[in-house]
Amino acid sequence: MPTIAVDAMGGDFAPEEVVKGVAQISTDTEIDCVLVGDESRIQTVLSSIVYNPEKIRIQHAPEHIGMADDPKVALKIKRQASMVVAAQLVTQGEADALVTAGNTGAAVLACVQTFRPIRGVKRAALASVYPRQIEYPGQDQLALLLDVGATIHCEATELVQFALMGSAYARRVSKVPSPRVALLNMGSEETKGGDALVDAYQRLRRASDVNFIGNIEGHDLAKGKADVIICEGFVGNVVLKLLEGLAELVVDLAGTAARENWRWKLGLRVLESGFGKLRDLTDYAAYGGAPILGFEHLLIKSHGRSTARAVANAIKVAAKAVRDGVTREIASAIEQGA
């Protein structure tokens, strides 16, 4: 069973929600976890909840990086921060992957400083899953979008590598034998989107080890056309936040309508289970977190507002990725792609 290092102090609701998530994993699964952070605070939370001590180790780390801290400065000053210590445990072989709900910039930088990049990978990518329409029975409900914020602007080579990494991840984790890969662009024509995107398009079209289906536009994101969508970090982050915002907006609008009109209220009551499913589908807590791809070790970055459920799901994702040999698959894809 894999051992997952968990940054106990990262996130808006740390350490309580993080520790609760780990405790849940300890009683429900066979995954071993190392909780990294302030030992006495972690133990205080643990003692008041149901947990299995056999599957939890606590590694004391006296400092932590706040959500508002400048990543570069924080990593330079706080050498004993929980996120850094957790990353070191992974490189030392005491854990197989890292999960954090902490500062995203610091998480990416901690990977850069601590993990070794996969040979040949130029830039890391933060990948995220999102719900989409299903085109055929058995198709995965989730598509993979990368990069969503690790590399703000990209060159063509980097976009091609993201395609290779995303494709390898989907093959292993989503069990799609030949994931369909698309570039997110402002038009479907191969000449659209500027030099980097045009160049990436040509290279991906020639690539034999990627099932490239061409460009897709924003309105295609929610359809089941592609399994892996490639874009630069700036665009990906905007898209991701927009999807989250829209989901919240739909729920909010429904609530407002129900308060103002009894017919709406009645209608919503009838559709309650359907809305519940929709809410579950758009709930980030259900997906756990986004992997940072491109390093020899895996980091799963979960949402800053992660609850115990989200943390637990992120740990499950990390354990699954370790078990399925995601980093090996990515290394092999990059080697072949080169």
Added chain:
Amino acid sequence: MNRRLSKPPVVGPHPVVFSWDLDKTYLKSEFDSLRELVKIPFEKPEDKIAVPGVVPLIRNLRSQAATAGRDARVFFISASPPQIAKAIKDKLALDGVEYDGITFKNQLQNIVRGKFRNLREQVGYKLTELLRARPSFPAVAREVLFGDDWESDPIIYSLYGDILAGNIDHGEIRGILEIIGVDPALIAEAETLAEPIAAIDAVERIYINLERRTPPKLFEHFGARLVPTFNYFQTACCLFQDGYLNLAAVVEVASHLVASSGYTPLRLSNSLADIARRRHLNEVTTIAISEYMHAKGLLPLPRRGRSERQPLWQRIRRWLRSRPKRTVETLQPRPAINYHELIAEWRQAR
């Protein structure tokens, strides 16, 4: 008014009585559903399963007491009816566990007398049985009690310890048992049995097997005398600290968990760290156990990477030293238990 509180004056190894609850403490009895409950009387001895680690633990408690020239006795108090006594006794024989006495609850009598509430109420039954047995022990005998978090063992054992220690006077016994809802006849019996007992702080430790994984914080109000443990390796570590087991016995319990229940060295190491963090083990004991178990190959070997350079016991020592400093090493005795508050809190939490 409290009676005299004293530790028994002992020359040489003091006599000790180990009293065990049966279901969920010794036996992995499943009675979560009616179907499982109905199945129990029909189980054969070989069908009954002991909680992992409990058999080598009891065997070692006896054998090491004998080696030390200590008078040690093992008793079982079961809430099961005498009708299944044979199966249980055969199971204990099958496990090679020697004992000095076993008590069963006469449920048939409760049914005949129409006392159906007594069928499930254990406090009155167990407390009176413990008090009844006490005069048969040497006056200076200390007691170590083993129960679980399934029903009311923490309250029963703590109450018994405090009655022996003279921390609760007779008037209070009635009041506490009435709140719990004990049968008036059993309350009167408990008072009568408690009357002639000389005040002696005999209950040294109460071990609660966290079968339901009840959060340890819930037991804080019971004081340092009560130790909630998640497995019998943790219990063995504490018994080593108290001088009832040696390190070889701790290793035997740990090996049993590895062989029979799929425990790994990593999980044993985590268990050890947990009981130390909860301050039931001091640092000297923790290091001694770590070193010995590492030498026996029962604590994890360093995994690949930089940590290979340092032996595990040194890493554990480094970890112990790196932890935030505390003013006390292990839990200190608390003031007398307020049973009225404790019972209310316990009920609310359950």
